[in-house]
Amino acid sequence: MTQTATTRALGPKGVSALSEELRLACMRISRRVRFESVDGDLAPHHFSVLARLEDGARTPRRLADIEKVSAPSMTRTVGYLVDAGLVGRHDDPEDGRRVLVELTGEGRAAIEQTRRRRGRWMSERVAELTAQEQATLAEAAAILGRIAAR
Structure with missing residues (x-):
């Protein structure tokens, strides 16, 4: 149609x-x-910031802009993530006045664990559906993917 x-x-x-x-x-x-799917202290906004760092270090200001939050709010979030050992802060080698935030090994592990937990949560719900409902969702997922890509 x-x-x-x-x-x-x-x-x-x-x-x-x-x-x-x-x-x-x-x-x-x-x-x-x-x-x-939250387990432990990794709140959704913490996960979001960690995921933004997967491709490389960013300034707290850039993170605040991407996440659409205030600079003080991002400063608190980054402080929490530093204290938790999930990110590290260091001077920008190109501009010593700026600070960069980057993932630690623990941060990468937390991202993977959270994604696994979220995937498991969703898989459990989809597994409870009938074969026909699962087929309908497969079609809908493709359609929603096209809508999201526009």
Whole structure:
């Protein structure tokens, strides 16, 4: 069915209602995966900062911009992660006035462990579904991936 045919089948209000249901379901799943799978002291915002450091060191200011939080908030988050041994701070070799934050081995391990826990949480729920529901979700995942890529 083409987009136009789908819009006609659902009608403008139907498309809007479906869009809202999908948005809310995606938000709920995302929240549940982040919070239900938490074990220990690694809060979702801590994990997010660690994941931002996987590709290399960043300044706290850059992290704050990426995470869309204030600089003081990021300073507290980085301080916690340093104290926990998950990141290290050092002077920027190109500009000694700046500080860089980078993952430690423990930080990388925490990322992997959190991803495994989150994956396991989701897998357990999908495994409880019927074969038909799993097939429907496989199709929906491909469609949602296309929507997210736009």
